[in-house]
Amino acid sequence: MSQIKLTSYGATGEVTGSCHLLEVNHYKILIDCGLFQGDEENYWKNWREFNFCPEELNAVILTHAHLDHCGRLPKLYDQKYKGKVYATDATRQIAQIILKDSVHIMYEKSAKHRLKPLYSTNAFNQLNRLWQTIDYYQPQPLNSKISFTFYQAGHILGAAIVEIKVENQTIIFTGDIGSENMPLVQNIDYFDRADYVIMEGTYGNRNHEDKKIRNEKLLEAVKRITIKNSTLLIPLFAVERTQDVLKILNDYYESHLDFNVPVFLDSPLATEATRIYQRHLNLLNAEAQETLKTDRDIFSFPHLKITSHIRQSKQINSVPPPKIILAGSGMAEGGRIIHHLARYASRPENNILFMGFQVPGTLGYKILNGAFAFDYYNKSIAIKSVVGQIDGFSTHADQNELLKWLGKFTGKPKKVFLVHGNQEILEEFSKIVKKNLKITAEVVKNNHSIILK
Numbered sequence: 001m002s003q004i005k006l007t008s009y010g011a012t013g014e015v016t017g018s019c020h021l022l023e024v025n026h027y028k029i030l031i032d033c034g035l036f037q038g039d040e041e042n043y044w045k046n047w048r049e050f051n052f053c054p055e056e057l058n059a060v061i062l063t064h065a066h067l068d069h070c071g072r073l074p075k076l077y078d079q080k081y082k083g084k085v086y087a088t089d090a091t092r093q094i095a096q097i098i099l100k101d102s103v104h105i106m107y108e109k110s111a112k113h114r115l116k117p118l119y120s121t122n123a124f125n126q127l128n129r130l131w132q133t134i135d136y137y138q139p140q141p142l143n144s145k146i147s148f149t150f151y152q153a154g155h156i157l158g159a160a161i162v163e164i165k166v167e168n169q170t171i172i173f174t175g176d177i178g179s180e181n182m183p184l185v186q187n188i189d190y191f192d193r194a195d196y197v198i199m200e201g202t203y204g205n206r207n208h209e210d211k212k213i214r215n216e217k218l219l220e221a222v223k224r225i226t227i228k229n230s231t232l233l234i235p236l237f238a239v240e241r242t243q244d245v246l247k248i249l250n251d252y253y254e255s256h257l258d259f260n261v262p263v264f265l266d267s268p269l270a271t272e273a274t275r276i277y278q279r280h281l282n283l284l285n286a287e288a289q290e291t292l293k294t295d296r297d298i299f300s301f302p303h304l305k306i307t308s309h310i311r312q313s314k315q316i317n318s319v320p321p322p323k324i325i326l327a328g329s330g331m332a333e334g335g336r337i338i339h340h341l342a343r344y345a346s347r348p349e350n351n352i353l354f355m356g357f358q359v360p361g362t363l364g365y366k367i368l369n370g371a372f373a374f375d376y377y378n379k380s381i382a383i384k385s386v387v388g389q390i391d392g393f394s395t396h397a398d399q400n401e402l403l404k405w406l407g408k409f410t411g412k413p414k415k416v417f418l419v420h421g422n423q424e425i426l427e428e429f430s431k432i433v434k435k436n437l438k439i440t441a442e443v444v445k446n447n448h449s450i451i452l453k
Ligand SMILES: [Zn+2]
Pocket: 064, 066, 155, 176
């Protein structure tokens, strides 16, 4: 009989730095190796030594391509992990562009603080040799006793729930659980049974606004700036949120061919990510497949302009309103959106529309919560535009959806382990799970081993 042990080294009582080690006797599987993000203090945690020996790992499985799940993979390579990194092909491709985008920020920060870079350029390049892509629903043996299978997580393109089978035991790692009825990704898969579930609980304490109004709210803003002859700024996350918004705008523009307000996609990363979506159309949901029957390119429509080069980005300024600008970053913490905010935010006729949750401390959070001005290269820019937020594009399940997913297990798990959420939220959610579903849910502690069997 095998002993199975779980130890989490990240995303314990917080939402970043996902990193979980599953040991089956001496066989070691790491699930995710993400970056700690947020404030400076959290970011520097990435420089700490791993509490396990990367060289001794037998396999690494990546649930999805967000940086807080994949951001420390090159560091693993630097520390002599030369085994496989298993992921879906979409996850591999998105992780590559996300890591590439994050490298220069990492180098800048380490240089500024006179620290050795988190990982070498060589590790970043060599990581590409380790990928082993696996399709959904294809069981992958790791050794004679252990295998795993990817299922739909419904979170972003390529995101997977990992079901690991060890002899007669089933252990499920949810990664990030998606919200239902999204414009593009398929809904999450349900499971009949598992012995243990390691589950995310980001929104274990709240529910999102009704999804039905999200498209209307977006199109209302589009119509408003058209009437006002003004500018709509949408700070966007490059992956999933951008493609969701493009799809909705695509459907509107394709069915209103006389509507000619230009849309600028002003984010090289989002443009690259969109190309990956275009290469994986088979992974999209039934609604998107339906649109694809009559419209072969659901991310491109009349009056959409891709402004890759910085020169093209600057030329947007000279385009008369009305116009719509989609740019990163999603929380206005950097990227081209900053320059657009500096140019347009002080005009009351303009609109700034955030597509989801803004982390406290970010410029997005400040603007959304009524900041009067922000600092742009030592110049104070007044914020007088109409500011709004659409919550319905969240890529994370809310409390009802998390409970619904867990409630679908007919054979109840022996225990659920909660990760990837604020400590208080996870504690609150564990009580709700016990009360509503009669399942024991434990909030996972950092660097604390749990013997599953
Ligand atoms: Zn994620």
